[in-house]
Amino acid sequence: MPKDFVNLHVHSHYSLLDGLPKIDELVSAAKAQGATALALTDHGALYGAIEFYQACQKAGIKPIIGVETYVAPEGHRHKRAKIDEKNYHLVLLAASNEGYQNLIKLVTIAHLEGFYYRPRIDHDLLRQYSRGLIALSACLKGEIPAAILNDDLAGAERLIQTYQDIFGRDNFYLELQHHPSRPQQEQVNAALKSLSAATNAPLVATADSHYLRPEDAEAQDILLCIHLKKQLSDPDRMSMAADDLSLKSAVEMAAIFAATPAALANTVSLAARCNVTIELGRVQLPHYDVPSGAAPMDELRRLAEAGIAGRYGRATAVIQERLAYELSVIAKTGFASFFLIVQDFVNWAKNQGIVVGPGRGSAAGSITSYLLNITNVDPLKYDLLFERFLNPERIAMPDFDIDFADVRRDEVLRYVEQRYGSDHVSQIITFGTMAARAAIRDVGRVLGLPYAYCDRVAKLIPMFATLDKAMAEVAELKDIYQNDPEAKRLLDGAKKLEGVARHASRHACGVIITKEPLDHYVPLQYAGPDDKSIITQYSLHPIEDLGLLKIDFLGLSNLTTLETCIRLVKKTRGIDLDLDASAYDDPATFQLLQRGETTGVFQLESGGMRRYLRELKPTSLEDIIAMVALYRPGPMELIPQFIAGKHGKVKPTYLDPRLEPILRPTYGVAVYQEQVMQLARDIAGFTLGEADVLRKAVGKKITKLLREQRDKFIVGAVHSGTKKNVAEKIFDFIEPFARYGFNRSHAACYAVIAYQTAYCKANYPAEFMAALLTSDQHNTDRIAIEIDDARRMGLQVLPPDLNESAASFTVVDDASGQPKRIRFGLNAVKNVGDHLVSAIMAERQAGGLFASLDDVLRRVQHKDLNKKSLESLIKVGALDAFGERQALRENVEDLLKYAKGADDEATKRQSSLFASLPVRHAPALKLKAAIPASKAQRGQWEKELLGLYLSDHPLSEHRDWLRRTAKSITDVRDAGRGSFKVGGLVTNVKRISTRANESMAFVKLEDQTGTVEAVVFPSIYRQTQPFWTDGRLVVIEGKSSARDGEFKILVDRVWDLVQLRDATPAPRRLLLRLPLETASPAVFAALKSLLARSGGDLPVELLVTRGSQEKFLPTEHRVAMTDDLRRALQDLLGDCIVETP
Secondary structure, X not given: OOXXXXXXXEOOOOOOOOOOOOHXXXXXXXXXXXXXXXXXXXXXXXXXXXXXXXXXXXXXXXXXXXXXXXXXXXXXOOOOOOOOOOOEEEEEEEOOHHHHHHHHHHHHHHHHOOOEOEOEXXXXXXXXXXXXXXXXXOOOOEHHHHHHHOOOHHHHHHHHHHXXXXXXXXXXXXXXXXXXXXXXXXXXXXXHHHHHHHHOOOEEEOOOEOEOOHHHHHHHHHHHHHHHOOOOOOOOOOOOOOOOOEOOOHHHHHHHOOOOHHHHHHHHHHHHHOOOOOOOOOOEOOOOOOOOOOOHHHHHHHHHHHHXXXXXXXXXXXXXXXXXXXXHHHHHHOOHHHHHHHXXXXXXXXXXOOOEOOOOHHHHHOHHHHHOOOOOOXXXXXXXXXXXXXXXXOOXXXXXXXXXXXXXXXXXXXXXHHHHOHHHEEEEEXXXXXXXXXXXXHHHHHHOOOHHHHHHHHOOOOOOOOHHHHHHHOHHHHHHHHHOHHHHHXXXXXXXXXXXXXXXXXXXXXXXXXOOOHHHOOOEEEEEOOEEEEEEOOOHHHHHHOOEEEEEEEEEHHHHHHHHHHHHHHHHHOOOOOHHHOOOOOHHHHHHHHHOOOOOOOOOOOHHHHHHHHHHOOOOHHHXXXXXXXOOOOHHHHHHHHHHHHOOOOOOOOOOHHHHHHHHHHOOOOOEHHHHHHHHHHHHOOOHHHHHHHHHHHHHOOHHHHHHHHHHHHHHHHHOOOOHHHHHHHHHHHHHHHHXXXXXXXXXXHHHHHHHHHHHHHHOHHHHHHHHHHHOOOOHHHHHHHHHHHHHOOOEEEOOOOOOOOOOOEEEOOOOOOOOEEEOOHHHOOOOOHHHHHHHHHHHHHHOOOOOHHHHHHHXXXXXXXXXXXHHHHHHOOOHHHOOHHHHXXXXXXXXXXXXXXXXXXXXXXXXXXXXXXXXXXXXXXXXOOOOOOHHHHHHHHHHHHXXXXXXXOOHHHHHHHHHHOEOHHHHHHHOOOEEEEEEEEEEEEEEEOOOOOEEEEEEEEEOOEEEEEEEOHHHHHHHHHHOOOOOEEXXXXXXXXXXXXXXXXXXXXEEHHHHHHHOOOOOOEEEEEEOOOOOHHHHHHHHXXXXXXXXXXXXXXXXXEOOEEEEEEEEEEEOOOHHHHHHHHHHHOXXXXXXX
């Protein structure tokens, strides 16, 4: 096979929606062709440079880093409409490390300064950054080909001389391409050959590859259509399909360019000149300026030792030994500056009153982090392992992931930018790729296939499955692929696009801090057209491979809830709440958790988790840590065993006595990765560093690595006195746990946030719920759930009020002076903007509460107080203190005239008969009489402008009946699979026709806890069509479905709610569900005592359950069903009431 050709003009999928090949596929294809070198020249960016460099090195191919850039003919800073939209292509290749640095500079400037439709540079910039670069004249869109096609050969020659002057005579090449479908290409090639002879500019032949094989042409054309929002059938659209833009081999190129062998040979000599080496794997920490001038390690030691007094009071031998060990590892690894940088911005944030999480990931295993105030979980008390964070035997930069209150995260980023320089701090790019389902829908649209057809095919693919996996496992998908030509074309196209980068965006949390300016290491760009945040063009893994310092700055809404709650507690009660000082032993908090009342409690609010909490009856932070770790697919099946162990119903057995001290705290269940590490240490003599290697090996499921670790474990265990067969059983026992075991440090940190949110809810319920509602104020489904929960807690949630409301939800005292009322914020009202809300609050702050409607209209003089905003405030009840809603609404024109008159009077300083009198003696505002708004009308207004029924929901009068007849929407969602009855209000009906031309409907159903989509298939719809009208109250019965990740109810039956209620006799018993798995003798005794104290006429029966078995048992008790009894039963047994009047 000839070796006298190198592909120098090649596009990957990082030429977004233009190039097709992924990097690994590209390099593999080149290797299969026998290539010894390969260039990557994506459009305007270096996104794939590091990934390409690594893949080429692994394949034994020389990587040539390049870019096809855009040249602005009149200067990159000019951005004039219809003048500067034109640009020319130019291929740049890095010949040396200096050239690579200049390539980074040019690409960065093109994006940050020159972007106008495309990232652009100009001749002046090229002169400034030309060293180490080789340039090619590019395709037909190049500047020299454009001059040739404009019949300006003299201009083309001048341009060649200009580029030779910029890059050097030996560093500018004229690029020949082969596109028989374009007559212009033959004209350009002929002229380039002549110009080469005239100017001594060497020729090179390129393929301008955009895909790997000729048969990929349609897939690339589809990709281009996706970018242009066109269909393949559109006649007037850009297309490259007529040309072969595949990755051509040396043999193919030799046949094409047989007449110009020098153009082929020059590609090889040019490639030989390109020798870029990128240093990977060496940690490059930024400089941390120690005020005293001390070395970073000395400063770290000083700060850590100083932190002992605040954390522990005094230094014990255990503390000193652990700290000395950690500091020795940190010194060995050279990460002292890393710790200092993190503690600096974390402590700055805390000093600004920004709530910072207690830690995340394995960092909580470090006592150094704890003493520096980075984390807030004592690793000694909770037995957390440092080696899980920083392994001395496999040195890699540790992860510091820090949670901040989400609304204040950007403040911390601004501080870091100020501290280290904005040219040293950047967020990281991420790429959205085409997943299987999205690829099918995109390809189907381009092919002109009906959306319903594409959607049906897409939904055959299981969530997160690849197309190949789905084709192998889903019989229906396989069948339509084999028997439906349209489906075959659709799926073949989608398979080629699956995994291709679709767009670039900002990574949710990744931030880098560099020692030298950013563009020394990485190319930069803006995050988006409307987002001027600067991000790297290298994504997360290349950043890590370059050894740059990466920290995750995460915004967590639960921390914002806590921060708001702390502020409200201070305002309402005058208490400075310090959650970090908690001893995690508050009885009210654990009682709340035991009742499963965890709406809004971090990590613990799903239906399944609440059910397990009621069974577990947690009494310590350890219980919460375990539940956070266990409540995941896989280990979730061990939760019943864990609960039974806690309640003493199961006694664990151990294969070896040395397992007991490690597994006893979790009742014989291996829950944490750290337990696996401890087992390897105590049974097989591993160091904790070696044990961490074992943990990673099992998690990666690499057969060779796993076998090595198994053999090493068994040898070590036998050496320590364990029989070989027992050692093998122990390894078989720990292997699955190592695979899905949870990081205990991470679980402990999350458990702390869970405890803190539960503590606030248990002890400061109104403040916590107001804070929670504020965090979720833009999510009406969540608001409905939280209001329902607040009312269950005995709190009032009231409409906005001009005198009591803040901008967001706030707490106000009830008639007895207790903080038990929550007011909607004024910002929640549609049509009332932030500026008007600020003006109302400022006036109230300056002049006190509004005394009357006249007072409001005189004092709130703002341009945004218009008919729309005033009417909206009236409708939601914000002015209820000054008049009835309908009366105010019908007088709104007069109110605005009155306000304008007051404004004119103030502005023009006019005097009148009453000018010297106090406001209360001014002419009174008189309103025309009106019929008061009905309850239903008020509810509709609230729904329209607040997003939900607040003062009175249409289901309110049916609430008790629904409670015993049907499930709430929230309960159904929590329950997951099953058949249910649900009562609700029809709020939207979408009717469609199926492919068989039958009618069906998608119905939005709402109750006081949330909304759900009900699907009414044709067979049911034909019988029930009259029920599906907006505003109708219905009860449906059906099965739940979570297909496509969207929860729905598939309707089997429907009734009119009022008619069904009237036809249903009231139950004549109180039926309580009692699971034997969690019913201890103490629970039975408490239940008997409670029922005995609640005398009445209603007989009590028990539905006793054990697993799937059920048995009804009558009792001797008769009770009066009161709200107090209901609450007491829920406190004792959770959701136990099956049937009640």
